[in-house]
Amino acid sequence: MPGAALPSLLAWLAVLLLGRARPADACSCSPIHPQQAFCNADVVIRAKAVSAKEVDSGNDIYGNPIKRIQYEVKQIKMFKGPDQDIEFIYTAPSTAVCGQPLDTGGKKEYLIAGKSEGDGKMHITLCDLVATWDSLSPTQKKSLNQRYQMGCECKISRCLSIPCFVSSSDECLWTDWAMEKIVGGRQAKHYACIKRSDGSCAWYRGMAPPKQEFLDIEDP
Incomplete structure (x- = not known):
């Protein structure tokens, strides 16, 4: 009977849709050459992360607070960017939403490329070029x-x-x-x-x- 096939059809569609589903908070980045990352960035610096804390950065469309991690950094050299030193770097709170973690304590030096937010601030994601200085050729x-x-x-x-x-x-x-x-x-x-x-x-x-x-x- 045609009606008997309906549950099976619905079950098959459910499996198909679930198989195509992707987590809403997944982060996916396409690989790019380091030169592309440099050219795409507003700011490229060599720096150390001194400290980190979670801060509010406004609200989303539903009125919920947007959290970001604020890294206080010590800039060693700027390769590309504004005239003033970068003092703070912001990123999402977890890698699941493309946040880029940095080791704090001021011992590890990084090459960091990202977007300028003005006034000595920049924003980075997991898709930006962030590498330990010692790992570079x-x-x-x-x-x-x-x-x-x-x-x-x-x-x-x-x-x-x-x-x-x-x-x-x-x-x-x-x-x-x-x-x-x-x-x-x-x-x-x-x-x-x-x-x-x-x-x-x-x-x-x-x-x-x-x-x-x-x-x-x-x-x-």
Whole structure:
């Protein structure tokens, strides 16, 4: 009978919908090259977190208080950002809602990239570039001063499997995942995508500034 099939159909639909459901508070981030994280950020600093406390940051649309973690930080160096030092960094209270935890006590140094909130404040999420300073390669540290900025007009495209191809001359293919099955591979640690004098972009490896011959070459 047609009516007998209805409960089974409803049960199947319920399983299908539950299988597609995602937790409302889950945090998901797409991997990006460190240079992309640098270029996307308003502020990039080297700093230590001194202390942390939970603070109210207004109310949501239902009138409930919005909680954030406020980190007091000691800035060591600014690579990108406003003229004044960053004194406070804000983030969500847990990783489930993309909060980025920092160790406090002032012993661990971080590279921190995020969004400016003005008046010596910035906001970070789990999707921003936050790494311990000691975990960075020498090339990554050197690239923060100028190299990454030289390629902010370039496009870095993630290659998931070989073969993959560039779609324009101002594009660099990021193949760490396709070649090494990790996102922090050779290109992430040792390469920057640099814009050259003809408008094309190409990967550059090395700690020394790119030579004029590299910048003037016509073929990407």
